Amino acid sequence: MEVAFDVANVSGPEMGGIAPPEVIGSYISSARKPLLVVGSEMLRDDFFVEIAIEIGKKGIPIAATGHSIRGFVEKEYTENVHYYNLHELTNYLRDPNWKGLDGEGNYDFVIFYGIIYYYASQMLSCLKNFATEPLVRTVSIDRYYHPNARMSFTNIMPRMEEEYKDMLDKLVESIKR
Amino acid sequence: MEEIKKGGLVDVFDLKNVDVHIGEIVDEGEGEEEWEPMGPHPMPRIATLRDWDFKLLNRYKPFYAPICDMCCLCTYGKCDLTGNKKGACGIRMDAQQGRIVLLACLVGCSAHCGHGRHLLHDMIKKFGPDVPIDFGPEVDIEAPLTRLVCGIKPKTIGDYDEVFSYVEEQIVQLADALHTGQEGSYMDFESKALHMGMLDSLNKEAADIIQIACYGMPTSLPGGGPDVPLVDVGIGTIDTNKPVIIVIGHNVPPAADIGVYLTENDLEDKVELGGICCTSIDTTRVYTKAKIVSALGRQLRVLRAGIADVVVTDEQCIRADVLELCQRVQSPMIATNDKAMHGLVDRTDDDPNKIVEDLVSGRVPGVIILEPDQVGEVAVRTALQMDKKRRSLNFILSDDEFKYYVNDCILCGGCTLACPNGLHIGEANKSAATGNIKPLADLFDLCVGCGRCEQVCKKHIPIVDVMTKAAYPQLKAEKGRMRIGRGPIWDSEIREVGAPLVLGTIPGIIAPIGCGNYPNGTKDAWLIVKEFAERNYIVTLTGCMAIDCALWKDEEGKTIYEAHHGRFDAGGVLNIGSCVSNAHIHGAAIKVASIFAGRPLRGNYEEIADYILSRVGACGVAWGAMSQKAASIATGFNRLGVPAVVGPHGAKYRRAFMSRPDIKEDWKLIDATDGSEVYVEPGPQDLLVACETVEEALPMMAKLCFRPSDTDRGRSIKLTHYIDLNQKYLSTYPPDWHLFVRAASDLPIATRNELLKKLEDEQEWKIDWKKKKIVEGPIRGYNPSFNPTNLERLIRGKK
Numbered sequence A: 001m002e003v004a005f006d007v008a009n010v011s012g013p014e015m016g017g018i019a020p021p022e023v024i025g026s027y028i029s030s031a032r033k034p035l036l037v038v039g040s041e042m043l044r045d046d047f048f049v050e051i052a053i054e055i056g057k058k059g060i061p062i063a064a065t066g067h068s069i070r071g072f073v074e075k076e077y078t079e080n081v082h083y084y085n086l087h088e089l090t091n092y093l094r095d096p097n098w099k100g101l102d103g104e105g106n107y108d109f110v111i112f113y114g115i116i117y118y119y120a121s122q123m124l125s126c127l128k129n130f131a132t133e134p135l136v137r138t139v140s141i142d143r144y145y146h147p148n149a150r151m152s153f154t155n156i157m158p159r160m161e162e163e164y165k166d167m168l169d170k171l172v173e174s175i176k177r
Numbered sequence B: 001m002e003e004i005k006k007g008g009l010v011d012v013f014d015l016k017n018v019d020v021h022i023g024e025i026v027d028e029g030e031g032e033e034e035w036e037p038m039g040p041h042p043m044p045r046i047a048t049l050r051d052w053d054f055k056l057l058n059r060y061k062p063f064y065a066p067i068c069d070m071c072c073l074c075t076y077g078k079c080d081l082t083g084n085k086k087g088a089c090g091i092r093m094d095a096q097q098g099r100i101v102l103l104a105c106l107v108g109c110s111a112h113c114g115h116g117r118h119l120l121h122d123m124i125k126k127f128g129p130d131v132p133i134d135f136g137p138e139v140d141i142e143a144p145l146t147r148l149v150c151g152i153k154p155k156t157i158g159d160y161d162e163v164f165s166y167v168e169e170q171i172v173q174l175a176d177a178l179h180t181g182q183e184g185s186y187m188d189f190e191s192k193a194l195h196m197g198m199l200d201s202l203n204k205e206a207a208d209i210i211q212i213a214c215y216g217m218p219t220s221l222p223g224g225g226p227d228v229p230l231v232d233v234g235i236g237t238i239d240t241n242k243p244v245i246i247v248i249g250h251n252v253p254p255a256a257d258i259g260v261y262l263t264e265n266d267l268e269d270k271v272e273l274g275g276i277c278c279t280s281i282d283t284t285r286v287y288t289k290a291k292i293v294s295a296l297g298r299q300l301r302v303l304r305a306g307i308a309d310v311v312v313t314d315e316q317c318i319r320a321d322v323l324e325l326c327q328r329v330q331s332p333m334i335a336t337n338d339k340a341m342h343g344l345v346d347r348t349d350d351d352p353n354k355i356v357e358d359l360v361s362g363r364v365p366g367v368i369i370l371e372p373d374q375v376g377e378v379a380v381r382t383a384l385q386m387d388k389k390r391r392s393l394n395f396i397l398s399d400d401e402f403k404y405y406v407n408d409c410i411l412c413g414g415c416t417l418a419c420p421n422g423l424h425i426g427e428a429n430k431s432a433a434t435g436n437i438k439p440l441a442d443l444f445d446l447c448v449g450c451g452r453c454e455q456v457c458k459k460h461i462p463i464v465d466v467m468t469k470a471a472y473p474q475l476k477a478e479k480g481r482m483r484i485g486r487g488p489i490w491d492s493e494i495r496e497v498g499a500p501l502v503l504g505t506i507p508g509i510i511a512p513i514g515c516g517n518y519p520n521g522t523k524d525a526w527l528i529v530k531e532f533a534e535r536n537y538i539v540t541l542t543g544c545m546a547i548d549c550a551l552w553k554d555e556e557g558k559t560i561y562e563a564h565h566g567r568f569d570a571g572g573v574l575n576i577g578s579c580v581s582n583a584h585i586h587g588a589a590i591k592v593a594s595i596f597a598g599r600p601l602r603g604n605y606e607e608i609a610d611y612i613l614s615r616v617g618a619c620g621v622a623w624g625a626m627s628q629k630a631a632s633i634a635t636g637f638n639r640l641g642v643p644a645v646v647g648p649h650g651a652k653y654r655r656a657f658m659s660r661p662d663i664k665e666d667w668k669l670i671d672a673t674d675g676s677e678v679y680v681e682p683g684p685q686d687l688l689v690a691c692e693t694v695e696e697a698l699p700m701m702a703k704l705c706f707r708p709s710d711t712d713r714g715r716s717i718k719l720t721h722y723i724d725l726n727q728k729y730l731s732t733y734p735p736d737w738h739l740f741v742r743a744a745s746d747l748p749i750a751t752r753n754e755l756l757k758k759l760e761d762e763q764e765w766k767i768d769w770k771k772k773k774i775v776e777g778p779i780r781g782y783n784p785s786f787n788p789t790n791l792e793r794l795i796r797g798k799k
């Protein structure tokens, strides 16, 4: 069994599963109204910013948390990208009456990407425990196993960076909107 | 010139171009009842301030992120609470989280209360109960929290017996609420946590006042306040050619006794007295030859480096494996506090010769000495002898050992999975093995010094030692300077800055406090202080952040304390002192309400908190918050109306307090002048929020300094910094800056046209370009005589 990226991060009876990129991609495709939430770790390589932009171009709006917005400004892709603090954003996401980034209502599916592991884990825990009616489904596409997300990748060590990049390419390919 | 009447309300907005002079607020020399009439809530009990708490909690709704989905507190359990389910006792996940938060605050508050009570016992035994509380000519309000919460004006340290009795009783009542089958509402758990936080702030003030009074720590007497001396900080400042004593913890009497022994025996220049954590800060307040070796985050590594010829522990923030660490490097240990005895034998009142002999011969790894006044002699004599014995020992890895270990690493990644910061140690080892040690050396400052990695390494690599070896040249060069803890902010300083703070022309007070569980190293602490001090905020530091920010230097080679003055005024960088000293930051905010605005203090917590929430632009930051004390400290700030930002690890506290700017009804205030209801902008937007990176935290802190009372000039200054920090660190305009614009005069003059255009284009506001006025758009217009309150009872006249 895969251990959590932070080994003691064992939350309880409901632990999310590990899935390959194609499966997570098709799971995302099943969303009615998905949101991509990105964090500062995305900035460590241009490639990861490009991946976010590609997902954005599939019509999935982007909430840029931490200081990740810098990556989008540099690439001049700001359409559909909104700065949010992750804590505040999660506070909105847990409320079914929130109007969303477009003023038309909350999201049923959230994709976490490029966020410091333990902070992301806590926010995923909030959504798992409190965003249940209606359900907000969550996945992580970071290089970590995230038990508080419904689905995530396995832990990927830095020496596997190229494989991780391939996984992200495959994931983007398999998101159908 | 306008005189402000004692105890009367003053409408600050009517004061334009006037000097504010305030006479004595308190009548001296009369009976207890005469100094100020008693307010409505002296010594509040659990339910007394519940209405105030609920006002806060309804706007800043508790947000929960469980770190464990189960409860195992009674034998019905474990209970699975996932998805806000109920446990067998009926408690829901949300209430259970509130319960755990209350538990954390209980532990934190008890630590400060236990520390303060312990100190009071020791000081009464040593000096008697009649030590006067007199902080010199510039401090009349000596104990703002004690006056505010208890309605007591303490004259001697003995007066604190009653204060601690009150706190102790309340702590027990609050602890009772944690039992299975008691409280069931998360809102009430949080109200109790806020009560605990307030008690905690009172403990801290009590503890610091007692030690200041008894040890003559800096006050407003000559040499105090802004003029306190600088001391050395950093591992590199310790001269290991001398015997070295390292003190660790928070309770200063044993370390103070070491200082006295060194002075009396003319050993000040012959023996190094260094410290880790708050004891070190407080030791420099009584013995300025002491040095601050490091903050909490480097404890493990300082001990492992073996520089200590003797280690003296007191209480709090000491590693639980301290004895094992000392034994490993043959440093004898002296435990001086019954709360942390580490299995050693109590040798209090034993013959010092025998104790020293046992320690030096290695017959015992350490001893307990519970009388602070017996510690100095034993510690110093032991250090003198151990220095000779230990001189030939070296605990830094040799080049060959280092090479062997980095080559032995198999890049399995086990250490990374165990590391709280997920550091890529294996890759750094690999790089060192091929000759580039920089990545490994760089990890030293990012590491929080927990030691978890080593326990899982299948190759038994002493990872912490390997990192220390790689970073050793930097460590030897680590020599900072910091001001010693100055204690209370002077009343005279408050008189100077009260108006600019409330009007907003000094954009805010930034209070970096607390522990070293940083996401990205100590440099962030320096950057936070530098950024705000250079922008003319007042920066008041305590605890680990006060130490860590002193490790870094600017282009001119100056530390942040050397580059900035130490006055409580625009651009000041003040070390207030140890963790207990941060009560003086509460105190400064309270004094603004009291001295500047003439609000009565005595037993009047709710009104003062209401004042601070709406008018005093202060924001705490606990960038490496780790402990339960940090939880109760932040909660205490929150009840008084002061928001706090934490680093990403702070999300593990499980609870945050964030508002909803999009829910208009949450932002309805009352104008106390006529009782009318006013919808206002979200200031402050949150009471407790985590940021992912320092780049995000800097603009967030600037945002949390907005207050509804800001004048247009003050608002334009705050907006300038908010927008500028966003552009500097997030490369964009803040999405919500328009919420804080009430009128064109709120906009900075230099960019007014550009900003008006943005409001017209992006927010569809109506602008009268001829008059350069906003015609339609803002949440409210700017009303210079707005007198904001959340409390109906403060309405002065009905419309």
Ligand code: SF4
Pocket: B071, B072, B073, B074, B075, B076, B077, B078, B079, B086, B087, B088, B089, B090, B091, B180
């Ligand atoms: S206290 Fe309540 S939730 Fe916790 S184990 Fe007992 S029954 Fe279960």
Ligand code: SF4
Pocket: B415, B418, B419, B420, B421, B422, B423, B425, B446, B447, B448, B449, B450, B451, B452, B453, B454, B463, B464
């Ligand atoms: S000691 Fe440092 S490197 Fe090791 S697990 Fe702890 S933080 Fe990580």
Ligand code: SF4
Pocket: B408, B409, B410, B411, B412, B413, B414, B415, B416, B425, B426, B427, B429, B456, B457, B458, B459, B460, B461, B463
């Ligand atoms: S656990 Fe040990 S062997 Fe594995 S990567 Fe870390 S240092 Fe190397």
